[in-house]
Amino acid sequence: MDKRLMVVDDSAFMRKIISDSIKDVEGIKVAGIARNGIDALEKIDRLKPDIITLDIEMPKLNGIETLKEIKNNYDIPVIMLSSITKTDTTIKALELGAIDFIEKPENLNENLDKFKNELELKVGSLVACKNCTNNERKKISLSNDISKTNAIVIGASTGGPKALVYLIENLPSINIPIFITQHMPKGFTLSFAERLDKLTGARVVEAKDNMKIENGTIYIAPGDFHMRLENGSIKLSKEEKLHGVRPAVDYLFESAAKTYREKLVGIILTGMGRDGTDGMKKIKEKGGTTIAQDEATSVVFGMPGSAIENGLVDEVLSLENISKTLNNILRVK
Structure with missing residues (x-):
């Protein structure tokens, strides 16, 4: 069964870019979108996403506050979308429990393919099995002093x-x-x-x-x-x-x-x-x-x-x- 992605971003352009990019990733589909943090929190129970992409800068409820609410109430992997101007905020998001982030290029039109590739890679890595082999491995005691x-x-x-x-x-x-x-x-x-x-x-x-x-x-x-x-x-x-x-x-x-x-x-x-x-x-x-x-x-x-x-x-x-x-x-x- 395909994993379900919820796209949270106040930009209609970004929501479309992300949604279109995910179509090329096997094993995942867009379950729905949210225009801001409040909208996202209202929709989670209905959309039941397995993964969320979350913009850091949004009106009404920003990405950090939204992330806190998600992490307090759900066990859903969250990937942040961040700009280079928000490095400190991005690090805070990772500390709060976001599993990764994707950098929004300053000029998205010139770097669109790179952004799409990174999005597909990082979302795709969460769709794939954690380990493609289930081989049992006996623990080895640390041999060095x-x-x-x-x-x-x-x-x-x-x-x-x-x-x-x-x-x-x-x-x-x-x-x-x-x-x-x-x-x-x-x-x-x-x-x-x-x-x-x-x-x-x-x-x-x-x-x-x-x-x-x-x-x-x-x-x-x-x-x-x-x-x-x-x-x-x-x-x-x-x-x-x-x-x-x-x-x-x-x-x-x-x-x-x-x-x-x-x-x-x-x-x-x-x-x-x-x-x-x-x-x-x-x-x-x-x-x-x-x-x-x-x-x-x-x-x-x-x-x-x-x-x-x-x-x-x-x-x-x-x-x-x-x-x-x-x-x-x-x-x-």
Whole structure:
């Protein structure tokens, strides 16, 4: 049975663009539209949507207030539509429970195909099964001595921002570096880093080229730049996209594996696609420890599922248990 999408936007033009784009996505249909937040809340029980796209800027009841009401009363995945001028609001929406967002280009007519492609990709990822295989996998106990961990790398995509907020706000004090690649457009990663910085006693920064790596700091890869580690510093580049994304998790993981070898812990969180699988392989080859988020707590099981299927994961854990493991690692240090 097709999944049902509700489109919430005050612009008739945007409602048509989204509705027309969804026609090309297998397994989903538009159940209905809403012109503002109040209209959306009145229609949810009748339309029974499985997914909602929600504009941030609307009259009567804006996207943030609408999202709060939806999350308080329903378990429905929400994808926000946001402009670059609303980065702080977008990060707040992700923290409140939106699973992802799609950036509205400043000139939609010139970037219409790109917008449609992103819409189809992100909505389509929620329609597909979380994991296309149901193979049972026996847990493997962590083989490395966590007291020897000198760095942690984390990769995430769809659903990642909320997962990262949970992990970061529950961290104890840290005295090793943590590096994060989250698939996110240019302009949004700075706001995300600033928000995370307020949630923890550690220092959280958007990484810059040639920035010296320091213990006790969490580095976020900037949107539209690949991030690598080299000779004690951050190296950024604008090479071609890998797996259709920039920044790519694989580049971070592969370079970190070379730098920290058996003293590295790699964590792959919720996200679509297979980015991070090759990087996890490099971490394993160098003797590091690998952890993947389990299917039950992943919004999209693509990235962790790919790494698991390829036999590259030492431990499959819920998000809560990943947090506990991180805390154990950092307390031992």
